[in-house]
Amino acid sequence: MKFGFAEQVAIVLLFWLVAFMPLNGQGNAIRAQAVFDPPVITTHRESSYVITVSGTQQIAQPVLPKVPGLTFSEAPNVSQAFRSINGVSSISISLSYRVRPTRQGTFPMPAFSIKAQGKDQVIPTSSLQVLPPSQEDLRRAKLKRQQEENFRQALFLETSFDRSFLYEGETMPGKIDLYIQNHLPAVRVLKYPHMTTGTFSQSRIDGESKNQVQRTVTRNGKQYTKYSWPITITSLKQGMQEIQYAIVVSVRLRNRNPNTDPFLLDPLLGLGREHAIQAFSEKIAMEVKALPMEGQPASFEGAIGSFETEAKLKPQSVSMGNRVDLFLEITGTGNFEAIRAPSLNSSDQLRITWKNSTFEGDENLKQDGTKRFEYILYPKEPGLVEVPATPFTYFDPVAGRYFDKSIPVRKLKVLSEQTAANGTQLGSQANSENAATSNNEKQYEVKPNSGNWHLALIPSMSSAPPAFWYYQLIPLGGFVSMLGCLWFKNQKTRGNKSNRLAKTKRQLKQAARDKDAPGFFQAARQVIQLQVGSIVGHANPETLTSDEILGVLKGKELSPADCQEAQEALAIADTLEFSGKCDEELSLREWLSRMDKLLKKIRSLA
Amino acid sequence: MKRSTWILGAILLALSLVMEARERKEADGLFEEGINAFQEGNLKMAIERFEEIAQFSHSVNLYGNLGNLYHQITRYDKAVLNYRRALIMKASSEDREAIEASLQSVRKDAQLDTPDIESGFSYQHADIWTWASAAFFWLGLFSLVYLIRSKLSTLTKGSLAASWFALLVGGVVASCKSHQNLKLLEREAVIVAPANEQGKESVEFLNLSGKVLFTIRPGSIIRIDLDDKGAFKKRRIGEQKASSPATQATTQECYFAHSLADDRKGWVRKENLEWIWVSNRFDR
Numbered sequence: 057m058k059f060g061f062a063e064q065v066a067i068v069l070l071f072w073l074v075a076f077m078p079l080n081g082q083g084n085a086i087r088a089q090a091v092f093d094p095p096v097i098t099t100h101r102e103s104s105y106v107i108t109v110s111g112t113q114q115i116a117q118p119v120l121p122k123v124p125g126l127t128f129s130e131a132p133n134v135s136q137a138f139r140s141i142n143g144v145s146s147i148s149i150s151l152s153y154r155v156r157p158t159r160q161g162t163f164p165m166p167a168f169s170i171k172a173q174g175k176d177q178v179i180p181t182s183s184l185q186v187l188p189p190s191q192e193d194l195r196r197a198k199l200k201r202q203q204e205e206n207f208r209q210a211l212f213l214e215t216s217f218d219r220s221f222l223y224e225g226e227t228m229p230g231k232i233d234l235y236i237q238n239h240l241p242a243v244r245v246l247k248y249p250h251m252t253t254g255t256f257s258q259s260r261i262d263g264e265s266k267n268q269v270q271r272t273v274t275r276n277g278k279q280y281t282k283y284s285w286p287i288t289i290t291s292l293k294q295g296m297q298e299i300q301y302a303i304v305v306s307v308r309l310r311n312r313n314p315n316t317d318p319f320l321l322d323p324l325l326g327l328g329r330e331h332a333i334q335a336f337s338e339k340i341a342m343e344v345k346a347l348p349m350e351g352q353p354a355s356f357e358g359a360i361g362s363f364e365t366e367a368k369l370k371p372q373s374v375s376m377g378n379r380v381d382l383f384l385e386i387t388g389t390g391n392f393e394a395i396r397a398p399s400l401n402s403s404d405q406l407r408i409t410w411k412n413s414t415f416e417g418d419e420n421l422k423q424d425g426t427k428r429f430e431y432i433l434y435p436k437e438p439g440l441v442e443v444p445a446t447p448f449t450y451f452d453p454v455a456g457r458y459f460d461k462s463i464p465v466r467k468l469k470v471l472s473e474q475t476a477a478n479g480t481q482l483g484s485q486a487n488s489e490n491a492a493t494s495n496n497e498k499q500y501e502v503k504p505n506s507g508n509w510h511l512a513l514i515p516s517m518s519s520a521p522p523a524f525w526y527y528q529l530i531p532l533g534g535f536v537s538m539l540g541c542l543w544f545k546n547q548k549t550r551g552n553k554s555n556r557l558a559k560t561k562r563q564l565k566q567a568a569r570d571k572d573a574p575g576f577f578q579a580a581r582q583v584i585q586l587q588v589g590s591i592v593g594h595a596n597p598e599t600l601t602s603d604e605i606l607g608v609l610k611g612k613e614l615s616p617a618d619c620q621e622a623q624e625a626l627a628i629a630d631t632l633e634f635s636g637k638c639d640e641e642l643s644l645r646e647w648l649s650r651m652d653k654l655l656k657k658i659r660s661l662a
Numbered sequence: 663m664k665r666s667t668w669i670l671g672a673i674l675l676a677l678s679l680v681m682e683a684r685e686r687k688e689a690d691g692l693f694e695e696g697i698n699a700f701q702e703g704n705l706k707m708a709i710e711r712f713e714e715i716a717q718f719s720h721s722v723n724l725y726g727n728l729g730n731l732y733h734q735i736t737r738y739d740k741a742v743l744n745y746r747r748a749l750i751m752k753a754s755s756e757d758r759e760a761i762e763a764s765l766q767s768v769r770k771d772a773q774l775d776t777p778d779i780e781s782g783f784s785y786q787h788a789d790i791w792t793w794a795s796a797a798f799f800w801l802g803l804f805s806l807v808y809l810i811r812s813k814l815s816t817l818t819k820g821s822l823a824a825s826w827f828a829l830l831v832g833g834v835v836a837s838c839k840s841h842q843n844l845k846l847l848e849r850e851a852v853i854v855a856p857a858n859e860q861g862k863e864s865v866e867f868l869n870l871s872g873k874v875l876f877t878i879r880p881g882s883i884i885r886i887d888l889d890d891k892g893a894f895k896k897r898r899i900g901e902q903k904a905s906s907p908a909t910q911a912t913t914q915e916c917y918f919a920h921s922l923a924d925d926r927k928g929w930v931r932k933e934n935l936e937w938i939w940v941s942n943r944f945d946r
Binding site for chain 1: 771
């Protein structure tokens, strides 16, 4: 696409116009003005106070001077404008405040300054004239009041409590009544009655809460449906307090028309729109008092109301190893939520454990009923066992003083396991669930068998004579037997050696008679070996060599001549054994007498 | 020995056996009645039956049961007495432990100040010490034979033999001490409240003039002191009422005793005493 010269000039001019026009506008002089719009109103209407600053849009929010009789809205509506008249562009900004008169008259707004582009600009004076209400205004006001009255009467809350005071921590019952006019097309409750003022905790109110519905209740000449919720409140803080409840209900309205009462006619078949309306109860003054310290028992743990206590043991008696259930019941009216299980400490006789607590009554209100605490008792020993006292004291807010309802010490009969096992009345009460192992020391139980009868009650000392001494015969016999065995063994060994020695000596003499030189000297060596062996206690003397024998003899200080004699005999014995002959002419009879002498000397060494 | 003597002896033996069997049968019958009464919850009757048996026959279970029943009816003094009697008889170790535990429990319930001091040399341990000493003696003797024949040095042999001898002497001393305590048991008694004063929480100890020195809780163990002749120290104590006809004495037989718990001494009325073990050594 190609542009001609004229077209190109037009585009440039347009661009210049768009790009630089604000600058031109900014370049204009800054002006400020303010007016009431409309400048004349009635007391039932509103006006607007509009500040317009031309030539810039950069202004700071002004602080309006106070004008008695007029109320200005806090935040103004801000609007910006751009204008181009005869090629001259301008910009402006407007701040609009809503103005509500409180009385009639003429109200001049004094001049004041406003910051525009960092410079002060003076806003000129202006005035608002407020006239008396017109007939139309009066009609509208009347209609509005009627609407409000209709609102108030169509849906309202009432609260009531038993007393105008309560004590800190006390739970007090009350009631909330919601009245809904029968023709009011209420759809649903958006927010159930809830406390808007006051430091209290209260019972729960919701769609599941119990409530009473009364369909035809006449109040102020009108028919209502009444919904009642019982409640309880518990004070949390001392001092004067106000209690107010609110409820939010959704109702169906016809299309908005300020001139019609939305409650007068039911919208057609659900047409129209839902509208949430909130209703408040009257404020009720409630004094929360502190509990008196005077006369407060040490066992007081915060129970306020009126109670009775009772303790039940099930079963009344028990056998060892089984448990007993202790039920502590607190019945009455008061702050059950605050009542904790009274502390029961274990003793040497009982091990006590808290099991649970239950409440019989309205679980939501918890103000009237019975609270039951269950403890489990494990007896540690048989006999009459003491169940410790159960402390419980409460403060009666009506009487204004404390009451002690502690349960005194009770006795529990604990029988033996044997009794239960034999099917006695206790045995029938024991069951497997109750079976519990007690870790205490095993104690003596009544035994059904008599055991061994004795004619006299005497200490049974088995070590007393003569039994003790009879028993000693056993180890004594053993000891004697052992000594005998040792002696016999010794004798046997000794006998064997003697026999062998005697036999060898006989061989020695026989060889001398037979002139059997090898046999003679072999026997001679054996005799020497046996005798030397007995001296040194050698177990196998036949293994002793000639050198060993001579060594022993010399060690025992045998005379050198005798040693020489023994050596000579042993040498001949060796020669005869290995060569079978001897060069020397041997006189065995002489050697026999020499050997007798030598053996006697060796025997004397032992 | 004459033939007639043998016959007489045999007849007497047979008679005693018959009597014993009869007593045992009677004891068994009463014991069963007592157990039945106990199972029915009639503790009083059960106690009566057992007490009847205790007049002529004795067993650990009898006294254990009596102790248990008296404990249940809170007659702690009688419970202590019967448990102590059960303990001096031959019982299994399990029963002995159970009875000792029950005795401790009774003492606790009776709030007896301090329990008796059961030293390691009490009569109940006499058996242990005696048998241990005997076993140690024989063991050492057998070892000694081996020791003599062994090749250990003389010093080692001597040390081992000396150690054995020292331990043996210790065991023998302990055994003697335990047996001495057994003899002391003959002098021990349990303080009880008389039948007409059941539930009484204290029993009086008197001085010679009959004034109350101190009181002691029933169930406490006391030991009677001996006089110079080795007999029980006893005498009649009380006020002589001169105004009464024929100067009727209101004295009561009392024993001089001391409490084992705190060693306090005084004269205690005979009716407040129940002997644990009635031996023939003392004239009561």
